[in-house]
Amino acid sequence: MSATIIEIVDITKVYGMGDISVAALNGVSMKIEAGEFVAIMGPSGSGKSTLMHILGCLSQPSSGQYILDGEDVSNLDKAELAAVRNRKLGFIFQAYNLLARTSALRNVTLPLLYNHADAKVSVEEGDQKAHAMLELVGLGDRIHHQPHELSGGQQQRVAIARALINDPIMVIADEPTGNLDSRSGEEIMNLLHTLHRQGTTIVMVTHDPKIAAHTQRTITLKDGVIDEITHNGKHVGRNTIPLHSQWEGAA
Amino acid sequence: MKPLEAIRIAWEAIFKNKIRSLLTMLGIIIGVAAVIIMIAISAGTEATIQDQITSLGSNLVFVQGSMTRGGPGQAPSGGLVYDDAAAIQDGVSDVKAVVVEQNSSETVKAGDVTLEDIEILGTTTGFPSVRDMEIAEGRYFNETEIERKSKVVILGSSVAEELFGESSPIGEYIKVGNTQLAVIGVFTEKGLVGNTDFDSRIYMPISVVFQKFTPSMFARFMGDSVRMIYVEVEEGADQDAIIANIERLLIKRHDVTADTEDFTITTQQDIISTRESTTSAFRSLLAWVAGVSLIVGGIGIMNIMLVSVTERTREIGIRQAVGATPADIRLQFLTEALMLSIVGGLIGTLVGVGGSYIFGALSDMRTVIQPASILLAFGSAAAVGAFFGYYPANQAAQLDPIEALRYE
Numbered sequence: 001m002s003a004t005i006i007e008i009v010d011i012t013k014v015y016g017m018g019d020i021s022v023a024a025l026n027g028v029s030m031k032i033e034a035g036e037f038v039a040i041m042g043p044s045g046s047g048k049s050t051l052m053h054i055l056g057c058l059s060q061p062s063s064g065q066y067i068l069d070g071e072d073v074s075n076l077d078k079a080e081l082a083a084v085r086n087r088k089l090g091f092i093f094q095a096y097n098l099l100a101r102t103s104a105l106r107n108v109t110l111p112l113l114y115n116h117a118d119a120k121v122s123v124e125e126g127d128q129k130a131h132a133m134l135e136l137v138g139l140g141d142r143i144h145h146q147p148h149e150l151s152g153g154q155q156q157r158v159a160i161a162r163a164l165i166n167d168p169i170m171v172i173a174d175e176p177t178g179n180l181d182s183r184s185g186e187e188i189m190n191l192l193h194t195l196h197r198q199g200t201t202i203v204m205v206t207h208d209p210k211i212a213a214h215t216q217r218t219i220t221l222k223d224g225v226i227d228e229i230t231h232n233g234k235h236v237g238r239n240t241i242p243l244h245s246q247w248e249g250a251a
Numbered sequence: 252m253k254p255l256e257a258i259r260i261a262w263e264a265i266f267k268n269k270i271r272s273l274l275t276m277l278g279i280i281i282g283v284a285a286v287i288i289m290i291a292i293s294a295g296t297e298a299t300i301q302d303q304i305t306s307l308g309s310n311l312v313f314v315q316g317s318m319t320r321g322g323p324g325q326a327p328s329g330g331l332v333y334d335d336a337a338a339i340q341d342g343v344s345d346v347k348a349v350v351v352e353q354n355s356s357e358t359v360k361a362g363d364v365t366l367e368d369i370e371i372l373g374t375t376t377g378f379p380s381v382r383d384m385e386i387a388e389g390r391y392f393n394e395t396e397i398e399r400k401s402k403v404v405i406l407g408s409s410v411a412e413e414l415f416g417e418s419s420p421i422g423e424y425i426k427v428g429n430t431q432l433a434v435i436g437v438f439t440e441k442g443l444v445g446n447t448d449f450d451s452r453i454y455m456p457i458s459v460v461f462q463k464f465t466p467s468m469f470a471r472f473m474g475d476s477v478r479m480i481y482v483e484v485e486e487g488a489d490q491d492a493i494i495a496n497i498e499r500l501l502i503k504r505h506d507v508t509a510d511t512e513d514f515t516i517t518t519q520q521d522i523i524s525t526r527e528s529t530t531s532a533f534r535s536l537l538a539w540v541a542g543v544s545l546i547v548g549g550i551g552i553m554n555i556m557l558v559s560v561t562e563r564t565r566e567i568g569i570r571q572a573v574g575a576t577p578a579d580i581r582l583q584f585l586t587e588a589l590m591l592s593i594v595g596g597l598i599g600t601l602v603g604v605g606g607s608y609i610f611g612a613l614s615d616m617r618t619v620i621q622p623a624s625i626l627l628a629f630g631s632a633a634a635v636g637a638f639f640g641y642y643p644a645n646q647a648a649q650l651d652p653i654e655a656l657r658y659e
Contacts, residue, residue, distance in 0.1 A: 058652045079576040086574020097569045113256055114574040
C-alpha cells in the first residue's frame with residue numbers, strides 16, 4: 001500500500017519584484033507516492049530546478065501548498081525547513097558537494113551533526129551507520145579517503161551514502177550523472193535502481209532523456225508548467241495525478 | 252549541533268589554515284601581551300617607589316617651610332626656623348625625635364678637583380637614622396660639633412669618588428666656597444629617592460650652614476630659617492593628632508592664621524598616595540593603549556572571518572542542504588572567531604608573562620606580574636572575539652542555501 005509523500009497544489013514561484021518579476025513556476029500540481037522513482041525533465045528555464053528547490057525545502061513557493069509526508073511545509077521558517085531537510089530528505093548533487101579535506105566517513109556523518117531531534121545518536125553509532133552506508137554504496141574500503149583521493153563516481157557514491165544516513169523519506173537527485181563519464185554514470189544509475197528496489201523514493205532532475213528513461217514516471221516541465229507526463233515511456237497526458245491515483249479517481 | 256562538535260569543527264578549520272590563523276591571532280597575541288607587560292612594568296615601578304618611600308621610615312611627619320612675602324608693613328616670613336624644631340620637640344607629645352635640614356649650594360674643591368654647584372645639606376645628629384643613611388667610612392658628626400660649629404663634613408658617595416677617586420678622603424680637607432672643612436666620613440651609596448640624589452651632596456652640621464652658607468638678615472630677630480623639619484613620632488601614636496598639634500603650635504609661633512600658613516605638613520602616607528595616584532593614572536593610560544591594540548586585533552579577526560565566510564560559502568551551502576539551521580551556522584563561525592581569540596589570548600598570556608620576566612631581568616625596571624592583568628587581558632580578548640565574530644557569523648547564517656550551493 002503506497003502512501004502519498006508529496007502533494008503540491010498550484011505552486012508558483014516568482015523571482016524579482018514589481019514590473020520585472022519573472023514567474024519560474026506558474027501553477028504546478030502533482031503527487032508523488034512512496035517508493036516511486038520520478039524524473040523531472042525540461043529544457044533550461046523550464047522551472048525544473050526551481051521545482052526541485054521547492055521539493056527539497058531549499059526554498060519556498062510564492063503561492064500554493066506543499067505537503068510533505070503529511071506536513072504542510074509551505075510556510076515554515078528557515079530553521080524549520082533546515083530540520084525538515086535534515087530528517088526527511090537526502091540530496092545528491094551534480095557536483096557531489098562533498099566537504100573538501102574531509103574524509104568520506106565524516107562527509108557521510110555530516111547530516112547527523114544537525115540532527116537535533118535525534119540527538120541521542122552517539123558518535124560511535126553514527127560512525128557505524130556511516131560505515132554501513134559506505135559499504136552499501138561499495139566504498140567500504142575507502143572510508144578514510146578524502147574527496148580529492150576519490151574518482152568522480154566514488155565521490156558521488158559518498159554523496160549517496162550521505163543522502164541516506166538519516167533514513168530520508170525521499171532522495172532528491174539533481175543531475176546525478178551530469179559530471180560523470182558514461183560508465184560511472186551507469187554505475188550511479190544502477191545504484192539508484194538498487195536503492196529504489198529496496199524501497200527508497202527518488203526524485204531525479206535531469207535534462208537527459210536517456211537518464212530519465214531509467215525511471216517509472218517522467219514529468220516534463222516547460223515554461224513553468226507541466227507539459228507532459230509519461231509512464232514507463234507511454235504518454236499519459238498533462239495530468240498531474242500519478243497513474244494509479246488516476247485509475248482510482250476514474251473508478 | 253552539539254557545542255563540542257562546534258569546537259571540533261572550529262579547531263579543524265583553524266588548523267587547516269595554520270599561517271593565516273596565526274597571523275590573525277597575532278593582533279590578539281600582541282594586545283594581550285602588551286596589556287600584561289605594561290601593567291607588570293607600572294606595577295613594578297609602583298612597588299619600587301613604595302619601597303623607596305618605606306625606606307624613609309614609616310612614622311615620619313615632614314614639616315616643610317614655604318616662603319611668603321608678607322603683607323604691607325609685615326616682614327617677609329622665612330617659613331620655618333631652627334627654633335621651631337625645639338619647640339615641636341618640647342611642645343608636642345609622642346614626638347620621638349626631630350631632625351632639621353637646611354640646604355644651599357657651593358663650589359667644592361679638593362686638591363685640583365673642582366665641582367660646581369654641589370648641594371650642601373646642613374642637618375642634625377638624627378639625620379642618618381630618619382633618612383636611613385649609613386656611614387661607609389669614618390663617622391657622623393655629633394652634638395658637640397654642632398654646638399661648636401665645627402668645620403667638619405661628610406661626603407655623599409659619588410662626591411667622595413669624584414673628589415678623591417679610590418683613595419680614602421678621611422682626614423683630608425675640602426674647600427666649600429671659601430671655607431675649609433675636614434672630611435670625617437663618607438655615606439654609603441643611597442641612590443635616587445624621589446628626585447633627590449643623596450650621593451651627590453655633602454652633609455655638615457646645620458650650625459655651619461647657618462654661619463657660613465645661608466646667613467640670614469632676619470636670623471637675629473627670627474632665628475635661622477630651615478627648609479625642613481622631620482618629626483619622628485612614637486610607634487602607634489595618633490599621627491593625625493600630632494599633626495594637628497604641630498600645626499597649632501606653628502601657627503601660634505609664626506603668628507599666622509590657618510589660611511596664611513607658611514609651612515606644609517605631609518606624612519609618608521600622603522607621599523605614597525600621591526605617587527599611587529600618578530602611577531595608577533599612568534597604568535590606566537598604558538592599559539588603554541594596550542586595549543586599543545586588542546580592538547585592532549579584533550578587527551583583524553572580523554576581517555579574516557568575513558573572508559573565511561566568503562571562501563566557504565559552498566561549504567555553508569552544503570551544511571545547510573543537509574540540515575544545518577541558521578543557528579548552527581552562526582554557532583560554528585562564532586566558535587571559530589572565539590577560538591581564534593582565545594588561543595591568541597593564551598599565546599599572548601605566555602608571551603606577556605615570559606616577556607615581563609625577560610624585560611625585568613634585562614632592564615633596570617622592575618616588573619611585577621599582576622594576576623588580575625592576565626584575567627583582564629584574557630577576558631577582553633575573548634570579548635573582542637565574540638564581539639567581532641558575531642557579524643561575520645551572522646552573515647554566514649543568513650546565506651541562502653541555493654545561492655550558497657551555486658557559489659563557485
